[in-house]
Amino acid sequence: MNIVVIGGGAAGFFGAIACAEANPSAKVVLLEKTGKLLSKVRVSGGGRCNVTHHCFAPAILSQFYPRGGKQLKEAFKSFGARETVAWFAQRGVQLKAEPDGRMFPVTDSSETIVKCLLQEAQKAGVEIRTGAGVERIESVQTGAQPYFILTLSSGDSMKADKVLVSTGGSPKSQSYDWLRQLGHTIQAPVPSLFTFNVPSSPLKELQGVSVPHARVRIAGQKLEYEGPLLITHWGYSGPAVLKLSAWGARLFYEQKYTFTALIQWVPDQTEETLREHLQQYRQAHPKKTVASNPLFGLPQRLWQGLTQLAQVPELVRWAELPAKNTNKLVEALLRMPVQVNGKTTFKEEFVTCGGVDLRQVNMKTMESRLLPGLYFAGEVLDIDGITGGFNFQAAWTTGHLAGTAMATEL
Structure with a gap:
């Protein structure tokens, strides 16, 4: 089974790792169009990486999201801030809470988080390709098992049984055209924060x-x-x-x-x-x-x-x-x-509100309600939080749910 994750940010890495760990027999490939992986993780919190927020009650945590809070409430019950802290702790990365609730690695360095995610992806057998942008996704619904053909910016194509889109937010509406072509409604992107x-x-x-x-x-x-x-x-x-x-x-x-x-x-x-x-x-x-x-x-x-x-x-x-x-x-x-x-x-922490309409996504599995086998995670969705670690938490949550669902449904 081929799983392709599009986007090498927080949500993409978390989704790829969750999928590969839950189903070691799946071939998981992560594609990043630029030469840099986890670039937002590196610059977040002034280079310290504000991983999450010290708020372990899903109902309260969901109130920090101007868009998507209601839908995230259930998702946080499966994988919220408490689970994020435990996930990193199990992999040797301790987080600490500051008086305002923001949580950082005890090293105060985002490189700790970057290194952890890269190591875990490698350990789980995720294949990572940089300089690999995806121009188009084509859904092939014939036969017993539907699949996808991905056209890369290099002109090459790839076949995938399941696809996770975690390309992040974009201030340009036309950046979402390739998802509109698949029938998805896009809430217009506008700046936030x-x-x-x-x-x-x-x-x-x-x-x-x-x-x-x-x-x-x-x-x-x-x-x-x-x-x-x-x-x-x-x-x-x-x-x-x-x-x-x-x-x-x-x-x-x-x-x-x-x-x-x-x-x-x-x-x-x-x-x-x-x-x-x-x-x-x-x-x-x-x-x-x-x-x-x-x-x-x-x-x-x-x-x-x-x-x-x-x-x-x-x-x-x-x-x-x-x-x-x-x-x-x-x-x-x-x-x-x-x-x-x-x-x-605000600094490099550009956040957009807007993205894939949440009504078209099953928020328990992050699978598209329109195209089985297509999943979404992170800021590409119409989800955004205020400052304080909430946007990363949404990325970890949606990435983990998508990765786990892709693995168990294979």
């Missing part, structure tokens, strides 16, 4: 300043997210923005990345508690200058920037602060408007 460009940002001089906890919401929408926020020379970044960009990926695309975001620098405060706090501080420290004494643990430079936005004179003391400036300071702290105009890709 990006930072906000704010050319007219009132705080752009504060690049590099960050706060550990802020709330960013979109004016006129129910979209909001809390987390660390970073001011950059082009606008705003950090987990709060990146995660919000994932949840709002399609909306922001439709709006051509032009919208108003409202930043709440003190997410634990309501208008009422904030005003009360300012009043108490004013009474306790009437002679302190407003601009040079930051409140709420905010960085000095940020606090000064916000007081400037509120048009608070530089040397004015709390006792002398006019009501109109107090009101403006409350607005700046709770609802600072920024006009977003464009986006910037």
